[in-house]
Amino acid sequence: MERGTGVWLTQTLDDLTRALGDGTRRAIYLWAREQHDVTASSVAAHFNLHPNVARHHLDRLVEAGYLAVVSQGARHQVGRPSKRYRAEGSRAPFEGLESQVELLAALVGGLLAEVPADRAARIAYEVGRAHGAALASTAVSESASGVMRAVATALRRSGFAAEADGTETIRQHGCPFGLLTEHYPALCATERGILDGLLDGLGDGTLDARPIRGTAGSCEVRMMAPPHRASRGTVTADGERAQTA
Structure with a gap:
């Protein structure tokens, strides 16, 4: 592998790790992909997080290009408009690899x-x-x-x-x-x-x-139900679990 390619690959994997290496953030991203769109409040409720923590994860995913802000909420509402986030369909985490x-x-x-x-x-x-x-x-x-x-x-x-x-x-x-x-x-x-x-x-x-x-x-x-399940920890050459009497 050429040095330039190696550096690029390392940087790509580093970027991917920063964006999705956190287990909670990765789960939020996967869940967001299954929804039409999400808000900090809906993420906070689903994952039992403080809204500010949920908002931080969502904004990091936006920065990395995995989510996009599709709405800022109604202009006439009181307080901060509620951002709505949607998964970027064109985003491919391993594009180019x-x-x-x-x-x-x-x-x-x-x-x-x-x-x-x-x-x-x-x-x-x-x-x-x-x-x-x-x-x-x-x-x-x-x-x-x-x-x-x-x-x-x-x-x-x-x-x-x-x-x-x-x-x-x-x-x-x-x-x-x-x-x-x-x-x-x-x-x-x-x-x-x-x-x-x-x-x-x-x-x-x-x-x-x-x-x-x-x-x-x-x-x-x-x-x-597992009453007659095979013994865990024993597998055959074709990847199947070995059966026990």
Whole structure:
């Protein structure tokens, strides 16, 4: 990689980290993308924040280009006009990194080809589990539906296009590993690890999660009661959890 490209990439990642590295700000951004528009008051109420703190996060997201101010409120109202914020549809956090991503994918593929499949799956699982445990430290769940929302949010923050459908299924319309999983299924153990780490961290024993593999563009996670679940921490070479009697 040329030095100029390396400096640019480092600066891009630094900018991204400053804007979205804070967990609360990242959650606000993801929530704002799901709404038509938001205000400091609606964000404060949804995330249990002081309005000034919510306004600070929103203004930082505007400065970084992730949100835009679409309205200042009615001119005739008393006091400060209420800003309304909307996610910028054209904003792409990783715009310009396509070639780096392709290079990284080629590197990962080359490394995986040199590692036994069962070892690759184990490494992927442990990395995912540590990541899931870290996500659980900021998640809140007081019910089965809360667990569903926490799992869907954690998957989205990990690069999966996950959406809870209101039942026991979380549908995924995109995978951060893309087509690599078709050639190296051991990578799917990363998702298995994220789910186990998250559920263990939440301390909720009422639900377990089972990934249902489809294609790189369509997978599911089924939430179910855990009486006969497989042992966590054991995965097979194709990224599935090993079954126990």
